[in-house]
Amino acid sequence: MNTYKTPYIIAEIGCNHKGDMQIAKELIQMAKIFCQVDAVKFQKRHNKELLTEEQYNSPHPNPSNSYGDTYGAHREYLEFDVHQHQELKDFCEEIGIDYSTSVWDVTSAKEIASLHPKFIKIPSACNNNVKMLEWLCNNYDGELHISTGMTTKDEIEDLVQLFKKHNRNKDLVLYNCTSGYPVPFEDVCLLDINLLIEKYGSDVKHIGFSGHHLGIAVDVAAYTLGANVIERHYTLDRTWKGTDHAASLEPMGLRKLSRDLNAVHKALTFKSQDILPIEQVQRDKLKNQKG
Numbered sequence: 001m002n003t004y005k006t007p008y009i010i011a012e013i014g015c016n017h018k019g020d021m022q023i024a025k026e027l028i029q030m031a032k033i034f035c036q037v038d039a040v041k042f043q044k045r046h047n048k049e050l051l052t053e054e055q056y057n058s059p060h061p062n063p064s065n066s067y068g069d070t071y072g073a074h075r076e077y078l079e080f081d082v083h084q085h086q087e088l089k090d091f092c093e094e095i096g097i098d099y100s101t102s103v104w105d106v107t108s109a110k111e112i113a114s115l116h117p118k119f120i121k122i123p124s125a126c127n128n129n130v131k132m133l134e135w136l137c138n139n140y141d142g143e144l145h146i147s148t149g150m151t152t153k154d155e156i157e158d159l160v161q162l163f164k165k166h167n168r169n170k171d172l173v174l175y176n177c178t179s180g181y182p183v184p185f186e187d188v189c190l191l192d193i194n195l196l197i198e199k200y201g202s203d204v205k206h207i208g209f210s211g212h213h214l215g216i217a218v219d220v221a222a223y224t225l226g227a228n229v230i231e232r233h234y235t236l237d238r239t240w241k242g243t244d245h246a247a248s249l250e251p252m253g254l255r256k257l258s259r260d261l262n263a264v265h266k267a268l269t270f271k272s273q274d275i276l277p278i279e280q281v282q283r284d285k286l287k288n289q290k291g
């Protein structure tokens with residue numbers, strides 16, 4: 001009997017489409033057909049609502065990664081509007097993969113909720129936006145996935161209590177996350193998954209893991225510890241400019257991750273009988289030898 005929950009794998013496209021719908025659709029198609037994952041995820045921001053005027057008008061802190069003269073212009077370049085998100089969701093439905101988006105401000109939350117995706121994500125950076133969390137709890141009835149990078153244990157407790165207050169904790173997926181691009185292995189702190197499970201496993205729908213490390217071994221360990229929703233950044237080319245690309249998996253890496261998670265899911269069982277049929281053949285042959 002398999003007691004482990006089936007892994008649900010999310011390809012985090014984020015802004016790795018470079019503001020280009022064709023690239024976004026190519027990423028979706030590869031995620032479904034080649035990588036065989038369950039969902040793709042984007043990001044939605046209203047930059048003038050999210051950023052201060054000063055942040056909006058300042059140059060990108062790392063100009064070589066910038067798509068505009070200011071940080072605001074850079075962010076706008078990478079932004080799809082709600083109609084484009086509708087088109088991407090329709091495209092996902094056509095090819096049979098779940099669509100989702102993380103929302104970074106109240107206006108984005110309202111726009112994306114109007115598309116009725118299966119789930120909406122609240123990134124680590126915005127899990128303290130109580131106004132947005134309250135709005136989503138009251139107005140959106142799908143799953144709410146929340147990442148907990150850059151978040152204290154007390155703040156996580158407050159988050160879960162907010163969901164309980166709204167009777168929405170059973171729609172909550174709580175992700176372990178370290179925010180960094182990429183995250184060195186010693187900062188992944190995977191055993192915090194155990195703490196989330198111990199404290200909140202029975203209160204929430206699932207425990208997840210949002211990884212920003214290199215390679216795919218860590219995600220398999222996260223799943224084995226009990227995080228069954230696994231999200232990884234995903235791009236067509238890790239050398240494209242921007243920190244997210246460098247901390248992403250390319251299609252071959254994501255395909256291997258999907259293969260490995262599904263293999264480990266199958267393997268995480270107890271023997272259903274002392275000697276399995278596959279072993280009986282070997283037992284008859286190898287345990288009946290003379291010496």
Ligand SMILES: C=C(OP(=O)(O)O)C(=O)O
Pocket residue numbers: 014042043102121122123124125147148149175177179210
């Ligand atoms: C930044 C995001 O997530 P995380 O906090 O999990 O990295 C996101 O989903 O947009």
